[in-house]
Amino acid sequence: MEPLGLLIDFTACIGCGECAKECRKVNGLGGTPSETDLSANNYTVVLKHEKLNYRKLCMHCLDPTCASVCPVGAFTKTELGPVLYDQDKCMGCRYCMMACPFGVPRYQWDKPVPVIRKCIFCHHRLEQGGETACSWVCPMGATRMGERSHLLEIARARIERHPERYVSKIYGERDAGGTSVLMLSSVPFELLGFPGNLSQEPLPELTWQVLSKIPSIVLTGGVLLGGLSWIINRRIQIESGELGDDEMGGEKKKGAGDE
């Protein structure tokens, strides 16, 4: 099966909040519904910028930063698209929260046994052949699930057909190396709080450039340090006259001894 994605067209959103409600229901999220931002109990939230309604949720990056930084590999990008989190592996270092370019992962600060919370792309529903709760419930089709490549085509066509309605950008097409969630808006995305200056390359490259050099640093460094100490020790031994004539390698001295 082709990798899936979500296309969220902010211009079609009427702000009814059904997606957030359904999300809380199918994922069994407790706590109170949020009206301001994502939280440990709100995988998604519907917000308003002037007349535009828009959503926030995990972008499900194609090469997820969270998956690359996690020291125990608690995050995995599935072939189908969802970025999943394994709370049994997690040790709670919160590097994923630091590193996520979209600022998505949330923490259970009030729990003695806390876990990371974020949208899981309703992967349990996908596995049963279903679709994400938010797209399924959306009365306007503003959030729509499908194959990512197909959704990109739709998005491009919409921008082409209605250049007056959209800013000329499909958010998530290439941002941070591309994401499974794609967004269309009539207002520049930076104004809605989405980071606008993200690299087109996946962020994990930034640390991998350094990490990949470690084996050669260890080998070169080891030889350098070992060699340095070898040379210094030999010089000290020679200077203090600890070495026998043989070890000095001096032919002359040896010859002199024979005479």
Place this chain on the structure above:
Amino acid sequence: MTKWAVKRKRGPAMNNASGRIALGRPQVWGPPTAVVLLFGLYLTFRRFYFGLGNVTALTDYQPWGLWVGFDVLCGVALAAGGFVLTGIVHLLNFERYKSVVRPTVLTAFLGYILVSVGLLYDLGKPWNIWHPLIMWNPRSVMFEVAWCVMLYSTVLAFEFSPIVLEKFGMDRALRLVRAFTLPLVIAGILLSTLHQSSLGTVFLIVPNKLHPLWYTNLLPLHFFLSAVSVGFAMVILESFVSSKLFNRSLETHIVADLGQFMVVALMLVLIVRLQDLAHKVTWAQVFDGSIESWFFLAEMSCFSLPLVLIFLFRNRMKKMILVSAAALTMLAVVLNRLNVSIVGMARSGGFSYFPAWEEVSISLFLVLMGFAVFLAATRYLPIFPPEQGRKGH
């Protein structure tokens, strides 16, 4: 902690009834320690019973605070004296610094233990701290740091072991460990190089969040070089504090020479840093009066001032000037680590975090406990070589 230690010295501990050891003996346990201990235990209970939110001001927008910035980042950096000094003594064979190796290794060892304990407070699920052993993710800097810190703590334990083995007269084991001194020292330097720099690499992943005054591709190099400089600073400070605490004479020429190493390391720090900044930051940004610019200027002043203070030999030989230079270097590195992990991240996190008093108290509690253990170790173990002209232990 220095102040505390010096104050404690005036306690009743100076009467040395046993007369076994001729050093001044600061008392470790007393009412102040007990108060700190009880308070620390109270906050520890709150931390683990109610969760991180109960004792920290951390938010979803700034999930790393004082415990990462100070306990872990500063802890690791300030313990750099261990690999720096063992390298100089055992690898480059500068024998004359040998007298400060043991206290330095002890400090480094305690430093790493403190880092690990600090991490237990900060991790949401500390009982999973061993997971990187079997759950691998080689793409993660944090995974690499975890392994390096584990391995280096083991190396430090071995480097520290002769002190214990000597105390209990276990000669065969002692000979065995001593035979591996050089490989251990080399492993220690390599592991330290890796994780000291990797703590900088950790922040390479946040190009859009970390303020441009600190974000650079050279973060790993800068973290490494500044760790080396503060390594020397710590050995100098420690020699000074020990001399005060135990009424030992300060070996001025030895400490002054370490100051020279420190000057070179600081010059490297500044050259790498300024050269890099010159490419991407304007003067206007440096002096724009923002909170970041103030912290940046403070940090850079602390990195530069020691150079001015002790560049000349005659100044290095003056105890107070040398110690001030070392203290400024320490402050510079502490500021740098806090700037990278907290101040530089604050704007992108909406300035949502300011350390809670509970966080500060627990950090302080850990430092004081570390200091108490250091004093206890100096009491029961042969940390300092016997001074000439005095009966040794």
